[in-house]
Amino acid sequence: MNEEILLVADSVSNEKDLPKETIFEAIEFALASAAKKRYKIEVNILVDIDQSTGDYQTFRYKDVVDFENYEDSELHILVDSDFAEENGLKVGDKFKEQVENAEFGRIAAQAAKQVIVQKVRDAERLEIIKRFRPSLGKLVSGSVKKVTREFIIVDLGDNAEASLPRKDLIQGEIYRVGDRIKGILEESIRENRGPQLILSRSSKEMVSELFKLEVPEIAEEVIEIRAVAREAGARTKIAVKTNDARIDPVGACVGMRGSRVQAVSNELGNERIDIVVWEDDQAKLLVNTLSPAEILSIVMDDENQSMEVVVKDENLALAIGKGGQNIRLTSELLGWQIQIKGESSEEEDTEISKLIEYLGVDRNLASKLIENNLETVQKISESNIEDFAGIDGLEEDVISTLIERAEESLLEIALLELDEDDAEEETKEARKLELSDGFSEEELELLVKNEILTVENLADLATDELTEIFEIDAERAAELIMSARQEWLED
Structure with missing residues (x-):
């Protein structure tokens, strides 16, 4: 009987309030570590303590593995080897042979104590984490x-x-x-x-939890925090929604004279906090988030979750924010990519697009033309070579080609506008068919489906053509057509 081991197991178990099994495992680990030191190569050692007597045995073992996991003959036995077959070994088995015990002396006892201390710490830490997990x-x-x-x-x-x-x-x-x-x-x-x-202290949840402390309506779920975007120490945007129409969610979060939001800001090192009303409509939420910047237009791409936003030029710096901070936080709050520009930039983009389309130039040259006050096809068509002096590297033959293209494009534009005017005039002159022309609603719908839209269209029909469109006797069809022709001739 090894009373020394039993004594250590009993005393430590009582002192640290740990199961004896845990103490015996620590002693086994310490004895195995001591036994390994006898070998100059890496080996697998395990120690088995009889917990009733304290006696122990030491074994060197090798794991039985397949070819893919075989690495070292000192640690492994190949399952396909003759030795494995002779001993009936399969993958996962351990082949053990008993070796000399390491003495449970001062060194082994000290090593065991260190292991025990570590296990106690691990157990205590796990217990603490378990206790705090709900928080x-x-x-x-x-x-x-x-x-x-x-x-x-x-x-x-x-x-x-x-x-x-x-x-x-x-x-x-x-x-x-x-x-x-x-x-x-x-x-x-x-x-x-x-x-x-x-x-x-830098997480978004820090802001949400502080508002719960300062705003009872949030803790009571009368007001919801729907989204938070934060750059810790600098600025936070928070979107809130009320579940009670009588309560202003922004006002409740700000508090009397800003007392509630100021308390949160103070805890966060005077971090700036913007509070906006949450909207399920992303465009409306964007307007709220960028306020007071005035938005002129929003183009949304739902598939890619991106927006192109145009604001007044005087609001552009405000909307973007210092170092782009405001637009970054807005993008984070919405969960959309946002591209923002001023109205003059939007107009310039339109001018650039027209020059690219009509003159066949690239974006870079189109921008240079605009910079030199040649922003329209009209101006370029009326220009001369000297007007292009401000654009470096542009040869005379290229300039001449640009002027020619501008003149041709101007002519095409004029012809297109003329065609559009003619079409508009024709539309104005041709009176559309109405109920007062003697047709029922169903008959008018059938006429429209057959592209008979105007009095002139009806006047061009033969009697049998009208009777084929809907059920009508030949006499009534002839009367309707003649009435239309009479009106057409009078016009």
Whole structure:
């Protein structure tokens, strides 16, 4: 009987309030580590302790593997080998041979103690995380226990600690030991260390949770926070919706004289906070989010979830924001890509497109023409070579070609406009058929389907052609056609 091992297992189990099985596993691990040191090569060692007597045996073992997993003859036995077949071994088996025990002396006992301490820490940490798991994603507070270059260790009370990485601080924040601090509780799985409690002050949830504290209507779910976009320490946009038409969601979040929103901003290092009314219609939400910038037009691409927005020139800088911050946050809040430009830029784009279409030039040359006050086909057609002097590298023959193309395009445009005017005049002159012309609604619908739209169209028909369109006797058909011809002749 090995009373020393039993004594260690009993005393540590009682002291740390851990099952004896956990202590025996730690001692087995320590004895196996001591036995491995006898070998100059890597080997697999396991120790089996009889928990009733404290006696133990040490085994060297090899795993039985297939060809794909075979690496080392000192660690593995190939399942197809003669040895495996002779001993009836299959993949997953362990072939063990007993070796000399390592003495459970001072070194082994010390190693076992270190393993036990680590297991105790792991067990305590898992218990703490289990206890705090319902608080994940919520706001918690604690005091700064330790400050390092990479982390701030926060004491959450009840023997619990959390790490606050510096990257999750708000820019410019400085904390010292003993300071009170708030943050969003998160869980992180770290390799070789298991789950850890982490705090963040830079997340969107930090803003939402602070508003829940300051605005009772949010905590009571009368007001909903529908979306948050944030650049921590600089600016946040938050979209809110009311479930009670009597309550103004923005006013409730701002508070009397801005008291509620100011309290949130103060906790976030005076971060600027914009509060807007949520709209299910993305275009309306965009208008709310970019206010007070005046939007002139919005072109939406639902398939790619993108928008092209045109604002007044004097509002462009306001809509974009410092360093593009306002439009970035707006895009994040909506979940759409947003391209924004001023009205003059939109007009210039239209001019560029026309020059590209009519003159066959590229965008770069079209832009240079506009910069030199040659922004229309009309101006280019009336220009001379000297007018192009401000455009470097443009040869005379190219300039002449541009002027010729402009003249040709101008003629085409004029002819097209003339055709459109003629068509419009014809439409004006040709009176459309109406109920007063002696037709029922059903008959008019049939005439339209057969492209008989005007009095002139009806006058061109023969009697049998009209009787084929809908059921009508020849006499009435002749009367309708003659009436139309009479009106046409009078005009």
